Amino acid sequence: MSVLPAFEGSRLARERAAQAENGQLTLQRCRDCGKTQYPFRELCQDCLSDGLRWSRTSRSGVVIAAVRVHASLHPFFREHAPWQICSVALDAGPRVIAHARNGAMEPGFPVEVFDERVGTAHCILIARIKA
Amino acid sequence: MRTGQARGYGGVAITQPYTEPYVRRSEKGAPWFIGRTLAGVLQNSGVPKSAVDGLVVTSMSLAPDSAPSVAEHFGLSLRWLESVPCGGASGIIALQRAARAVQAGDAEVVACIAGDAAAKDSFADLVSRFSRFSIDAVWPYGAAGPNAVFALITDAYMRRYDVGREDFGRLCIEQRENARANPLALLRDPLNLADYLAARPIVEPLHLYDCVMPCAGGEGFLVLGEEHAARLGLRHVRVRGIIERHNAYPSDPVQLRGGWAQDRDALYEQAGAGPEDIDFIETYDDYPVISFMQLEDLGFCEKGGAGEFVRSHSAVVGQGGLPHNTGGGQLSMGQAGYAGGYLGLVEALRQLLGRSAGRQVEEAGLGLVSGFGYVNFDRGLCTSACILERAS
Numbered sequence: 457m458s459v460l461p462a463f464e465g466s467r468l469a470r471e472r473a474a475q476a477e478n479g480q481l482t483l484q485r486c487r488d489c490g491k492t493q494y495p496f497r498e499l500c501q502d503c504l505s506d507g508l509r510w511s512r513t514s515r516s517g518v519v520i521a522a523v524r525v526h527a528s529l530h531p532f533f534r535e536h537a538p539w540q541i542c543s544v545a546l547d548a549g550p551r552v553i554a555h556a557r558n559g560a561m562e563p564g565f566p567v568e569v570f571d572e573r574v575g576t577a578h579c580i581l582i583a584r585i586k587a
Numbered sequence: 588m589r590t591g592q593a594r595g596y597g598g599v600a601i602t603q604p605y606t607e608p609y610v611r612r613s614e615k616g617a618p619w620f621i622g623r624t625l626a627g628v629l630q631n632s633g634v635p636k637s638a639v640d641g642l643v644v645t646s647m648s649l650a651p652d653s654a655p656s657v658a659e660h661f662g663l664s665l666r667w668l669e670s671v672p673c674g675g676a677s678g679i680i681a682l683q684r685a686a687r688a689v690q691a692g693d694a695e696v697v698a699c700i701a702g703d704a705a706a707k708d709s710f711a712d713l714v715s716r717f718s719r720f721s722i723d724a725v726w727p728y729g730a731a732g733p734n735a736v737f738a739l740i741t742d743a744y745m746r747r748y749d750v751g752r753e754d755f756g757r758l759c760i761e762q763r764e765n766a767r768a769n770p771l772a773l774l775r776d777p778l779n780l781a782d783y784l785a786a787r788p789i790v791e792p793l794h795l796y797d798c799v800m801p802c803a804g805g806e807g808f809l810v811l812g813e814e815h816a817a818r819l820g821l822r823h824v825r826v827r828g829i830i831e832r833h834n835a836y837p838s839d840p841v842q843l844r845g846g847w848a849q850d851r852d853a854l855y856e857q858a859g860a861g862p863e864d865i866d867f868i869e870t871y872d873d874y875p876v877i878s879f880m881q882l883e884d885l886g887f888c889e890k891g892g893a894g895e896f897v898r899s900h901s902a903v904v905g906q907g908g909l910p911h912n913t914g915g916g917q918l919s920m921g922q923a924g925y926a927g928g929y930l931g932l933v934e935a936l937r938q939l940l941g942r943s944a945g946r947q948v949e950e951a952g953l954g955l956v957s958g959f960g961y962v963n964f965d966r967g968l969c970t971s972a973c974i975l976e977r978a979s
Contacts, residue, residue, distance in 0.1 A: 463722075463726060463727045464722070465722060465727070466719055466722055466723050468723070469722075469723045494724065495719070495720040495723050495724035496719075496723050496724075497719075520743060520840050520841050521739040521740070521742040521743040521746075521841055522739075522742065523735065523738035523742050523790050523791055523792065523793075524788070524790065525729035525731050525735060525738075525790045526787070526788040526789055526790060526791065527731065527734065527789045527790065528730045528731050529710075529711040529714060529715065529730045529731070529732055530729075530730030533729050538791070539729055541728045541729050541739075542739075543739045543841065543965060545840050551840060551965060552724070553724060553725060553728045553735070553736075553739070553965065554728065563742075563743065563746060578727070580727050580728070581728075
């Protein structure tokens with residue numbers, strides 16, 4: 457899926473992309489209270505500490521909902537529609553929205569969520585049904 | 588968690604509801620729609636522009652300007668100025684701020700104004716840069732704007748509560764029926780279930796008629812003291828209760844309830860009334876699933892019961908059910924940016940003042956309006972609701 461267009465992300469998204477590794481999952485974790493969080497933020501949402509660090513995170517999660525995108529504001533997705541995305545509750549705590557990689561996702565399916573780099577400045581989340 | 592009961596809103600009058608007619612596309616800027624709306628609320632009010640000493644501004648397309656710019660654009664010298672950027676919850680929150688300012692004597696006449704532009708491609712630009720979280724964590728997953736998030740919510744809701752598309756369709760169709768008598772609605776052609784079900788998919792399970800149509804327009808009203816309104820000979824509406832909540836239930840995996848569920852007891856307690864006393868309701872209908880949630884969370888039916896509720900209570904004015912989105916809602920009027928967050932309130936004011944020709948709820952005495960907005964990541968963060976009463 458490296459054909460995805462490069463999106464303009466935040467400073468934090470670019471910082472993450474520099475550290476992420478294909479097939480692994482790198483998210484922010486608080487050095488002080490241990491909470492893993494998403495989307496990317498400047499300070500820990502729980503203890504407000506400046507201790508967020510990019511950390512290798514468990515890829516396991518469960519699908520919350522799954523939908524099929526037919527209409528998009530971006531020509532890339534319009535050309536490739538329909539396109540399935542899903543929301544996932546990660547075992548590590550946070551919820552993410554991810555591209556559904558293999559087969560039709562349904563709520564309750566156990567999945568793995570991992571990073572895939574797009575160009576040099578961006579990295580997206582992919583969800584794949586666990587074998 | 589309950590906190591102390593809010594003080595009442597005695598002595599406060601709301602009046603002069605005005606809708607600046609919506610247009611699908613316009614090259615005019617947000618100040619045009621804000622200024623025309625201000626002119627509209629002042630028209631025939633007896634209040635000269637120079638007597639407006641308080642202003643609430645709500646707009647998503649006003650950048651690079653903000654509320655102080657509006658004062659200079661329209662020659663207002665204000666002693667009280669507020670900006671309410673809470674998306675679809677904004678109208679009720681603007682009313683709350685304005686009512687308290689009038690009660691405290693911080694302002695005498697507050698104009699609450701929402702207006703938004705709709706230049707070509709502006710919607711895509713606004714949506715793509717909506718929030719830090721959406722830039723990083725929603726946009727790269729299909730670039731579908733709020734449709735993607737609401738499709739995820741709708742999918743989860745339909746499965747959890749065994750609700751079908753035809754249940755949402757019933758509400759959309761009945762709202763369209765109400766819109767037929769509303770000259771302000773952009774979409775007035777009748778809608779039937781076959782057309783609703785056959786519409787093209789947007790983000791499944793959402794299809795065309797589940798999604799609001801972006802447009803330009805404005806909504807506004809005046810807030811002032813009741814005695815002042817009486818001196819001016821302005822008929823008015825009173826506030827019986829207001830609630831708001833931001834970031835309710837943050838650990839729910841998916842948004843199947845909103846802040847109304849947390850605060851509705853406080854609302855009904857303030858109002859000294861319950862759902863059974865409400866003559867009509869205006870919910871925030873960016874997507875029908877959100878209206879369903881409001882019916883449930885505001886106590887008109889049990890959680891998960893909105894599908895059954897809409898089957899047994901017609902939303903159409905004059906059919907003996909519970910008149911709901913009496914002007915057609917945003918699904919029929921269009922969504923003029925954050926002015927959509929004032930639309931239900933402005934329509935409720937018209938109803939309570941007896942100015943909803945062709946769709947007037949008979950003996951409308953008590954109306955409930957609710958708001959919902961600001962999808963920062965995977966849910967709407969802001970909820971609000973108010974109960975309004977016709978002044979006898």
